[in-house]
Amino acid sequence: MSEKKKELIRTIKFTLFSLSAGIIQIGSFTLLNEFTKLDYWVCYLISLVLSVVWNFTLNRKFTFQSANNVPVAMFKVFLYYLVFTPLSTKLERIIVDDWHWNEYIATLINMTLNFVTEYLYDRFVVFRDSIDTNPIHKEGN
16 A cells, blocks of 8 residues: 555544544533533543543554554653643633633634644654554554
């Protein structure tokens, strides 16, 4: 299979898994936001963590088919979120508190930013040297 086709398939998989993570994030955010007395940014953080764990697990195994060290890969993802989380939480608060936009719109904006930047980070940093190294998937590709 050509490298272009592999990359297209990888991008489609990442998109589909990200959509499923988005459903988890919006679903958990909605439950927390509507049925608890937590501040919306706390709801956002909790829902973000849930979606990150889901997305990392599926994308490592199926999208990037990586056999790299899980703790090392997860630490790299942790570094991404060490930057993304405070910035996106601040953006969330600006959009809702200062601009008076709806918290769901703010969350969707952050989810879109997360989707684009995380794909690039995963592809070119986290899994750069370990793409398609999982022997279970190697024979079929």
